[in-house]
Amino acid sequence: MQQHEPIMEFPCPFSIKVIGEDHGDYQQFVIDTMHACGVIELGEVSSRVSTKNKYLAVTVPFTAQSREQLDAIAYALNQDIRTCYII
Numbered sequence: 001m002q003q004h005e006p007i008m009e010f011p012c013p014f015s016i017k018v019i020g021e022d023h024g025d026y027q028q029f030v031i032d033t034m035h036a037c038g039v040i041e042l043g044e045v046s047s048r049v050s051t052k053n054k055y056l057a058v059t060v061p062f063t064a065q066s067r068e069q070l071d072a073i074a075y076a077l078n079q080d081i082r083t084c085y086i087i
Contacts, residue, residue, distance in 0.1 A: 008067070012064055013064075014070070017057055018086050019084050020084055022049055022050070033080075043062060046059045047059070
């Protein structure tokens, strides 16, 4: 049986984009959630509001420490009803 190389080797640079309803300081929620999941340093966080001002896309570059951390971040972000997509 042939062994496969891991798709990602950790730690590694990673960027996550989260799209959610733009109310209640959604960007700060994303940042706080990332910190709560063990992300110590964030890169330059950027955001963009949808054309009808309903949604906010927040992009957060950071150094991912493990697959488990990425799973924890996705799970935590999805717990908020404002979150629509995580890319």
